[in-house]
Amino acid sequence: MIKSIILLITMVLYSGMLFSQTIQGAWDLNAANIEYTYVVRDSASAEDATAVYDVTGSWPSSAAAAAGMGYTRALVEYDVGDTITVALVPLINETLLAMAGVDMNVDLNDDGTFTINEGSTYLTTSTENCSTFATVPAVADAGTWVGTPGFTHPDNANAYTMGWGISLSSVFPQFNAPDLVGGTYGVDYGVGTDMENWGMVTIDYTDADHGTPTDLEIYWEAHDGEASGLGVDYAGEFNGVMGVPVSPADTVTISNMDDYLYYYENDLWESLGWTGDEDGFSFPMLSGSGHPIDPTDPDTYEINPITGDTTAAGTVTANWGYVFDPMGSDDALFSGDEPLSPTGYFFTYNFLEAEVMFREVFHAHLAVDPNLEGALAAAADSVAFIYVDA
Known part of the structure; x- marks a missing residue:
């Protein structure tokens, strides 16, 4: 899974000593735009015993079909590397956050630490009974972050963007802070590079001195793997699962x-x-x-x-x-x-009944007599008997 997130947070209380490009303060989340890209992986984890690459439908139910009393049909088939879906979660304002039950308050410190405060909630996913769905659990965390020198926006002297990453967290994935000034996306960081997990932060200040922040936008991309801590088991094997219920x-x-x-x-x-x-x-x-x-x-x-x-x-x-x-x-x-x-x-049920009868009689006759024409005739006769009493 690839996860891209934009978090927009607004300062509610500022504390600490001011210095250039400070991000220190207590911040409330007021928007989140999340994109999940689900890509089929190889089955290597010990937890993959029941994993499959097909979406199937059954009649009258999957349990009945598994017991030999129904029918199962592959509806969608995937291979390793296929993209299953790209799911967007655009909680782009406080109303949508509240409707989703998301409420997060974070203390960011200029010494490279942050705290997700008690009472916060945040969106994640869970999988049960072949269905992956959104959940909003309570979250709290004490983590660390890293940054790299950035740049003042040429069209807005009050805005500053720099590379930003999370180096320790039990809530969010780990990702790196790239060199946005000297690096190039797609070469030095981003998909297909040695730094696929990366992030950045844009801070708006009250003036060009960058002493008092007012708004903060954090963006990151994180891929399943040991580097991010997403979707891997204790042995470092991918174990992320997506259930497709439709x-x-x-x-x-x-x-x-x-x-x-x-x-x-x-x-x-x-x-x-x-x-x-x-x-x-x-x-x-x-x-x-x-x-x-x-x-x-x-x-x-x-x-x-x-x-x-x-x-x-x-x-x-x-x-x-x-x-x-x-x-x-x-x-x-x-x-x-x-x-x-x-x-x-x-x-239809009639088709299923006829197909099962034909198959069972056909194989039963072949088991005792290898005469193909005789087996076909017996199977056809058995099906005809059901519907026309022939």
């Missing part, structure tokens, strides 16, 4: 297929039981990719107002939905190779 889905593909059948495969449209529903189709289709994006048609895509990313219209995340497959393995619509075509291209 699957990509969409609410438009089934409706689009209804329209497609009506105009291009009308005989099939007439024969299926679900087409032409006057109420429409608003339920999610698992693994659906949304509308095909047409750059000239703004109704086919959406733009995330925070990230600026473009996504297909109709995409959602869901913890339930329908398995619908009108394409099969040849990537051609309704061509005849779709295994779900007997049940209207939906995965």
Whole structure:
């Protein structure tokens, strides 16, 4: 996991001796902008016995499927190095902090120490039952920080930025203070360099003498590993886990297929039981990719107002939905190779029942007689008996 954070804190009480570029004082947090980037890692920790790289859905439940009385399907598959998701937590003002239950007061000292005071709370994550979610525990800490010489902003003589890092903390990760004056991001510090864990601080003062601070903005990037203390076990192996309780889905593909059948495969449209529903189709289709994006048609895509990313219209995340497959393995619509075509291209109980019966009878016959045609005929006959008493 890569974690990027901007903390905005405002001084509530100043104490201590003034000197150039002081940051000393008691500070209240009034904004936090957190970005979590979850990347799939290798399974090396002793704690990884139950870890998997797939998001699966089961019917009627995961417990029933694990006991052989249901069905489990991979909905999303990941490889080592894949980015699972980028989660933004924009608590950009005091109202949003209060709604999230975050309240932090910190004493920063110019001697390189800091204290997170009793009564503070801060956002973190926890994973339970394959679901990673935000929690806001009480926090308190006595830590140390380091800094490097910085620079006065050329367009604002009251502002000063310097490299800043946490060298000891039980609440926050450890990260380094880079040389912002002589160093270059991406070369001397930042992702892909020897100093991936790094931070900086920008202080606003009442005047250009930099004697009395008024506002403080702290930014850092921290990656899981021994250097940061994030996501590692006692042996230094990665042990961070992200539970994914939802699957990509969409609410438009089934409706689009209804329209497609009506105009291009009308005989099939007439024969299926679900087409032409006057109420429409608003339920999610698992693994659906949304509308095909047409750059000239703004109704086919959406733009995330925070990230600026473009996504297909109709995409959602869901913890339930329908398995619908009108394409099969040849990537051609309704061509005849779709295994779900007997049940209207939906995965249903009848399909599951037929598939289980066919598989069990087929393998049972092969076990006593290697005649493939005989095993196939027996399996087909057993399935037919369920539905047509043949």
